[in-house]
Amino acid sequence: MALLALLLNPERIFLAVSVCLVYILFYSISHLSQWQESARWLFTGPKLLAEKYVPGVSFTIQTPERKYTLVSSEASILELSQAKEDQLSLVATAEEVFQPAHTMNGIELNRLGLQHRILRSLTLRLPSYQDPLTALARQALTNELKGKQLDQGWVTLSIFSYAQKAVAKTNTYTFYGEQFTRDAAFLDAAVQYPQDVFVAAEALRCVPKFFAPVMSSIVTRNHRASRHLISKLLPVIKERLDAEEHGNTKGETPRDYIQHIVKLYPDKSPDRALRMVQQTLALWFAGVHQPAMTIFYALVDLCTYPEYIERLRKEIDDSVNSIGSIDINSLLLLDSFLKESARMNASESISLRRKAMVPYHFKDGTSVPLGDWACVPQRAIMRDPSIYANAHVFDGTRFIRNATRLSKIDGVAQSKFTDTSPFYPLWGLGKQACPGRFYAAYIIKIILVEIIQNYDIKLDASPTRRCFTWRSSVLPIPSSTFMIRRRSFSDHNTEPA
Numbered sequence: 001m002a003l004l005a006l007l008l009n010p011e012r013i014f015l016a017v018s019v020c021l022v023y024i025l026f027y028s029i030s031h032l033s034q035w036q037e038s039a040r041w042l043f044t045g046p047k048l049l050a051e052k053y054v055p056g057v058s059f060t061i062q063t064p065e066r067k068y069t070l071v072s073s074e075a076s077i078l079e080l081s082q083a084k085e086d087q088l089s090l091v092a093t094a095e096e097v098f099q100p101a102h103t104m105n106g107i108e109l110n111r112l113g114l115q116h117r118i119l120r121s122l123t124l125r126l127p128s129y130q131d132p133l134t135a136l137a138r139q140a141l142t143n144e145l146k147g148k149q150l151d152q153g154w155v156t157l158s159i160f161s162y163a164q165k166a167v168a169k170t171n172t173y174t175f176y177g178e179q180f181t182r183d184a185a186f187l188d189a190a191v192q193y194p195q196d197v198f199v200a201a202e203a204l205r206c207v208p209k210f211f212a213p214v215m216s217s218i219v220t221r222n223h224r225a226s227r228h229l230i231s232k233l234l235p236v237i238k239e240r241l242d243a244e245e246h247g248n249t250k251g252e253t254p255r256d257y258i259q260h261i262v263k264l265y266p267d268k269s270p271d272r273a274l275r276m277v278q279q280t281l282a283l284w285f286a287g288v289h290q291p292a293m294t295i296f297y298a299l300v301d302l303c304t305y306p307e308y309i310e311r312l313r314k315e316i317d318d319s320v321n322s323i324g325s326i327d328i329n330s331l332l333l334l335d336s337f338l339k340e341s342a343r344m345n346a347s348e349s350i351s352l353r354r355k356a357m358v359p360y361h362f363k364d365g366t367s368v369p370l371g372d373w374a375c376v377p378q379r380a381i382m383r384d385p386s387i388y389a390n391a392h393v394f395d396g397t398r399f400i401r402n403a404t405r406l407s408k409i410d411g412v413a414q415s416k417f418t419d420t421s422p423f424y425p426l427w428g429l430g431k432q433a434c435p436g437r438f439y440a441a442y443i444i445k446i447i448l449v450e451i452i453q454n455y456d457i458k459l460d461a462s463p464t465r466r467c468f469t470w471r472s473s474v475l476p477i478p479s480s481t482f483m484i485r486r487r488s489f490s491d492h493n494t495e496p497a
């Protein structure tokens with residue numbers, strides 16, 4: 001009774017209600033700021049990261065799905081790159097982002113050892129691919145220009161669409177062999193497939209799980225591109241498997257990616273041909289999307305800083321060897337230009353994404369709770385003036401001179417585009433660093449050399465916004481165009497001033 005009287009005391013009731021209200025108010029305010037941060041992440045992620053970034057200091061960002069812990073000290077980035085897969089997992093983040101069960105026909109993403117082996121072997125043979133890839137890069141551009149309206153020889157092209165088609169055409173040779181480079185329907189599906197995966201994966205993150213199969217079907221038009229690719233690739237893989245097993249390989253052994261996978265795929269299960277196709281498609285996604293974006297930004301930078309074009313042409317001319325072929329690896333200015341372009345325009349603002357499979361504690365005390373992600377704010381790091389002198393100024397020769405802290409760390413005069421470093425984590429770092437980077441840099445250079453050597457380029461007269469941001473990505477606006485004209489035209493025609 002006494003207790004009841006005590007509880008019903010109006011003063012105490014008032015106090016209790018006040019405490020509850022204050023708690024609710026604080027709870028709502030604190031969650032409001034989380035909700036606000038989640039919304040900002042979706043639409044202005046790169047800006048949010050830049051605002052929260054303090055060199056070397058860890059911070060968190062609330063995204064709609066989970067919290068990200070971002071580490072930026074050299075020691076923590078190295079620690080993140082060395083963590084074991086069962087502690088901080090790259091495969092788990094890829095599975096969440098791309099939802100392969102719905103977007104990539106259920107491909108197993110854990111065959112990365114196999115992909116690393118194949119790409120290593122491909123890298124060793126890159127010079128032998130140069131002539132056919134150069135011819136295909138040339139064809140990709142002339143096909144794009146064919147029939148387009150000319151104004152003083154100038155043609156307007158969509159930068160990103162051209163970049164995607166050029167990469168798809170050259171990659172098709174390396175991945176699937178020459179016959180497919182002439183198959184227009186195959187090439188269309190090959191350009192469409194990475195876009196489908198990207199858009200479907202995003203759409204799936206916004207709908208409940210049970211709706212995922214329907215949603216991915218709608219977005220990919222019932223997986224039209226992937227079904228087309230599979231229908232063409234499956235018979236080729238089956239034929240190659242058959243030839244391999246019965247030793248009846250006719251003529252020269254193909255040297256494409258398919259042949260590597262036929263030789264190295266460890267599993268002898270009855271559906272292995274289909275699984276191999278799936279592996280090639282997963283690599284295809286990685287192999288087209290990122291290089292095309294890198295070319296997009298490099299072309300915009302070449303137009304924005306035209307003072308580099310003559311120097312690059314001279315470098316290319318000087319590198320032609322006695323048999324008339326260009327030594328791609330000797331193009332140091334092009335390498336540095338590309339590296340600078342990607343430093344300033346990294347299309348991804350975060351790198352080394354890892355999901356915590358257990359609660360993880362960095363040596364500096366930063367903790368990542370189970371299920372959250374750890375990553376590196378690479379865009380902010382690569383634009384940090386305490387790491388890069390004049391970080392906000394485009395300097396195409398930056399990585400040739402021994403002027404940056406980065407090159408001091410590497411201890412070399414030229415820091416190459418494909419080098420990995422905690423302060424240039426474009427390719428990731430450590431044992432899981434992108435195994436396709438040597439190939440990527442090679443085809444990007446081949447495609448750009450063709451343009452620099454044989455064409456004049458400029459941006460449209462009326463500058464428009466060329467990119468938009470979504471989550472942590474900075475993506476090309478597909479309608480962004482540039483103007484291009486054969487140099488032979490400008491040599492023979494003088495434009496009115």
Ligand code: HEM
Pocket residue numbers: 090112115116119283286287288290291294351352353425426427428429431432433434435436437439440
């Ligand atoms: C400009 C182009 C590219 C960029 C910027 C890029 C970047 C990356 C990054 C950041 C990672 C994750 C590494 C980590 O988190 O530690 C990665 C992984 C990977 N990349 Fe690339 N990549 C590019 C092109 C390519 C190409 C052309 C291929 C294949 C032909 C490829 C194949 C792969 C594979 C198989 C992995 C997974 C490696 C593993 O987890 O063990 N990438 N890439």
